[in-house]
Amino acid sequence: MGTDRHSGAAGGTDRAAAGPLAGRTALVTGASRGIGRGVAERLARDGARVAVHYGNNEVAAKDTVGAIEAAGGSAFAVGAELGRPGDAEALWREFDRHADGLDILVNNAGIGTSRPLEEIGEEEYDRVFAVNTKAPFFIVRQGLGRLRDGGRVVNISSGLARNAVMPDKVAYAMTKAALDVFTRDLSKLLGPRGITVNSVAPGLIDTDNTAELLHATPGGWDRAAAISALGRVGAPADVADVVAFLASDAGRWVTGSWVDATGGSLM
Ligand code: NAP
Numbered sequence: 001m002g003t004d005r006h007s008g009a010a011g012g013t014d015r016a017a018a019g020p021l022a023g024r025t026a027l028v029t030g031a032s033r034g035i036g037r038g039v040a041e042r043l044a045r046d047g048a049r050v051a052v053h054y055g056n057n058e059v060a061a062k063d064t065v066g067a068i069e070a071a072g073g074s075a076f077a078v079g080a081e082l083g084r085p086g087d088a089e090a091l092w093r094e095f096d097r098h099a100d101g102l103d104i105l106v107n108n109a110g111i112g113t114s115r116p117l118e119e120i121g122e123e124e125y126d127r128v129f130a131v132n133t134k135a136p137f138f139i140v141r142q143g144l145g146r147l148r149d150g151g152r153v154v155n156i157s158s159g160l161a162r163n164a165v166m167p168d169k170v171a172y173a174m175t176k177a178a179l180d181v182f183t184r185d186l187s188k189l190l191g192p193r194g195i196t197v198n199s200v201a202p203g204l205i206d207t208d209n210t211a212e213l214l215h216a217t218p219g220g221w222d223r224a225a226a227i228s229a230l231g232r233v234g235a236p237a238d239v240a241d242v243v244a245f246l247a248s249d250a251g252r253w254v255t256g257s258w259v260d261a262t263g264g265s266l267m
Contacts, residue, residue, distance in 0.1 A: 019047020030109025034207030038236025044073030088138035107136035132175035187256030203262030229264025
């Protein structure tokens with residue numbers, strides 16, 4: 001195991017000058033687009049070297065890496081399609097070509113479901129669990145030796161894991177509820193190593209994933225904005241800032257928690 005890079009106290013002046021995450025390596029799954037891209041850019045701005053994971057969209061991943069480098073940060077792309085046998089091995093094999101261990105793991109890559117309960121088939125059910133639940137489980141399990149003591153794990157959940165506002169998304173919501181149980185138990189398992197584990201639960205965020213709902217459905221944007229106490233639709237940066245806090249030294253005493261990042265959509 002590596003050394004503990006997240007000390008019990010806040011970072012010193014050297015680290016602050018170079019960014020609070022200077023010297024740390026982060027892996028963000030699904031960082032080619034959407035929330036993951038926002039998280040990758042934010043962690044890089046805080047000084048971390050970021051592995052930008054993607055599934056199929058290498059062009060978008062390279063665009064994220066380019067944006068990070070243009071802003072003075074450091075990043076590299078890691079391709080591995082999740083939701084198929086051997087996905088976690090493939091991801092770590094690719095990661096190992098660029099870095100020697102990591103400090104921050106953000107399990108963000110995920111997919112939704114398209115059909116209501118009456119129509120969803122076994123294939124779609126299995127697929128959404130394979131990508132959203134099984135993949136993060138095995139990425140963590142096979143990453144345990146790479147994750148340094150004092151590190152951070154952040155799992156991107158969903159407000160739907162705790163709220164039935166979109167009951168037709170039940171299978172998707174179940175994948176995130178299972179991920180939340182993983183967060184809780186993992187926080188106990190990794191606590192002795194000083195590693196914190198938390199779930200961050202976004203509400204509706206403007207990404208490719210929600211484009212049809214927000215942009216192609218008449219009135220969709222206004223209805224989504226009205227759900228939030230703050231009266232607007234969320235942006236990837238709204239979630240990225242929460243993840244950055246948990247990844248930082250300032251988040252050292254928060255573990256096993258479910259952080260509501262829905263803009264007050266669950267009240
Ligand atoms: P998005 O814009 O559709 O981006 C998804 C990202 O995940 C992309 O980088 C994509 O890679 C990657 N990905 C998807 N399936 C993959 C697979 N099978 N293998 C490898 N990579 C895969 O999604 P998003 O809206 O940012 O969502 C990110 C996370 O937030 C998800 O876990 C989602 O459930 C959660 N979330 C989103 C919202 C929301 O309103 N947007 C709300 C709550 C929770 P490629 O570019 O290579 O395809």
